[in-house]
Amino acid sequence: MAKATREAYGEALEKMGGLCSNIVVLDADLSKSTKTCVFAKSYPERFFNVGIAEQNLAGVAAGLAAAGKIPFISTFAMFASGRAYEQIRNSICYPKLNVKIAATHAGLTVGEDGASHQSIEDISLMRSIPNMTVLVPADGTETCQAIQFAAEYDGPVYIRLGRMAVPDLFTEEYRFEHGKAVCLVEGTDATIVATGIMVHIAKEAAEKLQAKGFSVRVLNIHTIKPIDKDAIVKAAEQTGAIVTCEEHSIIGGLSSAVAEVLVENFPVPMERVGVRDTFGESGIPKELLKKYGLTVDDVVLAVKKVIARKA
Amino acid sequence: MNIELINSLTETTLNIRKNIIRMITQAQSGHPGGSLSAVEILTYLYFQEMNIDPSNSKNPKRDRFVLSKGHAAPVLYATLAERGFFSADELLTLRKINSRLQGHPDMKGIPGVDMSTGSLGQGLSAAAGMALAGKIDGSDYRVFALLGDGELEEGQIWEAGMFAAHYKLNNLTIFIDFNGLQIDGSISEVLSPLPIPEKWRAFGWNVLEIDGHDLEGIHCAVQSAKGVLDKPTAIIATTIKGKCIRKMENAAEWHGKAPSISECEEFLFELSRGGL
Numbered sequence: 260m261a262k263a264t265r266e267a268y269g270e271a272l273e274k275m276g277g278l279c280s281n282i283v284v285l286d287a288d289l290s291k292s293t294k295t296c297v298f299a300k301s302y303p304e305r306f307f308n309v310g311i312a313e314q315n316l317a318g319v320a321a322g323l324a325a326a327g328k329i330p331f332i333s334t335f336a337m338f339a340s341g342r343a344y345e346q347i348r349n350s351i352c353y354p355k356l357n358v359k360i361a362a363t364h365a366g367l368t369v370g371e372d373g374a375s376h377q378s379i380e381d382i383s384l385m386r387s388i389p390n391m392t393v394l395v396p397a398d399g400t401e402t403c404q405a406i407q408f409a410a411e412y413d414g415p416v417y418i419r420l421g422r423m424a425v426p427d428l429f430t431e432e433y434r435f436e437h438g439k440a441v442c443l444v445e446g447t448d449a450t451i452v453a454t455g456i457m458v459h460i461a462k463e464a465a466e467k468l469q470a471k472g473f474s475v476r477v478l479n480i481h482t483i484k485p486i487d488k489d490a491i492v493k494a495a496e497q498t499g500a501i502v503t504c505e506e507h508s509i510i511g512g513l514s515s516a517v518a519e520v521l522v523e524n525f526p527v528p529m530e531r532v533g534v535r536d537t538f539g540e541s542g543i544p545k546e547l548l549k550k551y552g553l554t555v556d557d558v559v560l561a562v563k564k565v566i567a568r569k570a
Numbered sequence: 571m572n573i574e575l576i577n578s579l580t581e582t583t584l585n586i587r588k589n590i591i592r593m594i595t596q597a598q599s600g601h602p603g604g605s606l607s608a609v610e611i612l613t614y615l616y617f618q619e620m621n622i623d624p625s626n627s628k629n630p631k632r633d634r635f636v637l638s639k640g641h642a643a644p645v646l647y648a649t650l651a652e653r654g655f656f657s658a659d660e661l662l663t664l665r666k667i668n669s670r671l672q673g674h675p676d677m678k679g680i681p682g683v684d685m686s687t688g689s690l691g692q693g694l695s696a697a698a699g700m701a702l703a704g705k706i707d708g709s710d711y712r713v714f715a716l717l718g719d720g721e722l723e724e725g726q727i728w729e730a731g732m733f734a735a736h737y738k739l740n741n742l743t744i745f746i747d748f749n750g751l752q753i754d755g756s757i758s759e760v761l762s763p764l765p766i767p768e769k770w771r772a773f774g775w776n777v778l779e780i781d782g783h784d785l786e787g788i789h790c791a792v793q794s795a796k797g798v799l800d801k802p803t804a805i806i807a808t809t810i811k812g813k814c815i816r817k818m819e820n821a822a823e824w825h826g827k828a829p830s831i832s833e834c835e836e837f838l839f840e841l842s843r844g845g846l
Contacts, residue, residue: 283706305706307737315695315729322699325677325685327630328706330699345689346726350696354677354686 260399261424264455265363267399268420269294271406272331272361276302279410283323285309285332287316292422293333293363313338317346317358324356329410332358336365336419340381351415352390359409360385361418366506367534367551368423368456368544377539382454383511385417386484392437393483395419395513397458398428401481404435412437419455421506423544426459428479438482440490446476449562449569450494453504454480454513457532457553461504464558475562483513488520495525500565502530504558506548509533528568530561571618571789579785582617582652583609587814588841589648589661595834597665600673603824605645607749607782607809608716612649614788615714624654627681633711634684634700638693639718639747640674641826646683647671655682691724693717694744698734701742701802712796715744720752722763728773734802735774742802743795747782749811751822770804782807815840 276282276298283305290296290308299306309316313334320330332339339362340347351358362381369376386393394409394416396402402420409416428443443458444465453461458479465475476498478490495501501521503514514531521527534551548554571579586609594600612635616622620633637646644664651658656670663669670679674688684700687693697715704711721727734742746766754760763769770777776798780787788807795803811825812818815837829837 307702309729309733310736312726312729312733314691314726315698315733318692318695318726318730319699319702319733321692322636322685322696322701323703324699325696326634326700326703328703346692346695349686349689350692 260427262399263422263424264396264402264420265294265422267402268361268406269297271403273297273301275406275410281329282410283328283330285316285320285330287311287313287334289334295333313342314346317343318350320358321350321356324358330358331361333361335376336362336378336381337376340378340384344384348388352388355390355414357413359416361420363420364422365419367539367547368421370544371541373541374538379508379534381419382483382507390415392416394481395455395483396481397455397479398425400429400433401435408435408437421456425456428459438485438487440487441479443479444477446474447498448474449500449566450476450478450498451502451504452478452480452517456506457504460555461558463555467555467559468562480513483516486516491517491520492524495521495527499569500528502561502565504532506553507533509535528565530565532558532561571786576785579613579617583613584841586613586648586652588838590644591829591834591837593644593661593664595829596662598828599665600644600828601641601826603811603818604639605642606813607811608642608645608747610783610785611716611745611788611807612645614785616649616653619792627655631709631711634713636685636693636697636715637675637687638715639721640687643675646675650682690721691726694727694730697742698730698739701739702737704741713742717744717746719746719748719763720757723761731773738800739802740798740800745805745807747809748806749809751811753825755822767806776801776803779806782809783813
């Protein structure tokens, strides 16, 4: 089975809406794309379209939270983290208001819309704000549990979701633990630290490498902030080399977060798979991932390179 | 309002003005001009209109006030202290290290502050969100906000303006502190937001125009807004920046300048004679 994390978000939000009457949902004219339309259909009295006005989207959510509501706000990651950045910083995070920003269509795999809509900076922007929690689920099951966590947690949460369908990684038994990395594959030669849609690509790369005689660990980082320092340091100590994988700029995102942990605790050789300080372009997701170096083969190459640097 | 009440409120405005001057002088930074222009509006709201209780400042059923022009924090702090939310002694810690009285209002820090503000253009959206929450809950609290006239240059204000009218937030009443000045000069020279009443009417709001230093006029406008069932209300309050201190009145240079110690004494003396 494959499902886009935005689809899982829509279903989870509708489910949480039934469990918690304090949840209200706001969208900025993209509810059919962000999938908040599912909630809107079941709970029209708790759904508010703010129109094409993302700054007000964030600000109204702050006011709703200040009055005791649990607002989930959705639009594309580009406009949530970019257009409304300062509203998120000053109106939501500074007073630590209980707003959940579920941003869809993150990364290059937005596809045909092109660079203007491909958010490759949002993890960087959001994780640098004090009081913010940043989640990037890797599949539908994890998304569902991340949304449940976000609804129950008191404080601002940014949840990064994708447009494209991704393969299932987890079964119903999976339990999301906030701030805890998930080890998907054990290994000793190197560790791939991945997030979001790159997790299944990292897993495939590890399997490919195993066939060639390399033992490679795969860590799924669903919580970018607060990041699981222990799991990263342990991976560095036990495998001696790290490769990060993200559908995001190599500046400021997962790779930076991991590098920050390593340089302060246990520096080891590291390679980064991500968008290399460039804008994307129009194309189908598969072509974009290939052109911008985010395929299984790119990860395999990076792992071989980092192992060669271990010396 | 009867004359005794107006006299009593007027006395409160003088105390608040004195404390604004004292605290900004002590801090040697802050925004006196736009604080002094809004004293009557805050005095009326906090001492006459709003359903609030300093001993239960988080009561979910309370009325709310959002200082969208957050740089006028001194008038908010001085009013809250006068109303008993915290001791007036604390006002002298304004803008100092470890103080709860940040340069711009921090709702986490001080009892009675309903929203953190300071970055212009953001407070109205938050006030609209609070008003919407009241509608969802069927609660009858009212939400007030104070905006600067220069603040109307921010695009987000008009996003929020459309939103509040669309959702018929008649429990939301805003004041626009129309003192005509912003940091770089007169609002009509810097980037004119004029005509202000016509803009809000075009955005679907109930619009009232008053003298923002006339307590009776403020009273009538606020009460009249309560009778409007399908629109939010914008009260355009014509005010004098630096009101009651001759040197400061209508002087853009007093937007963000602190008085010296000797000026402070001079201004307090002027106020003790009852203002202008």
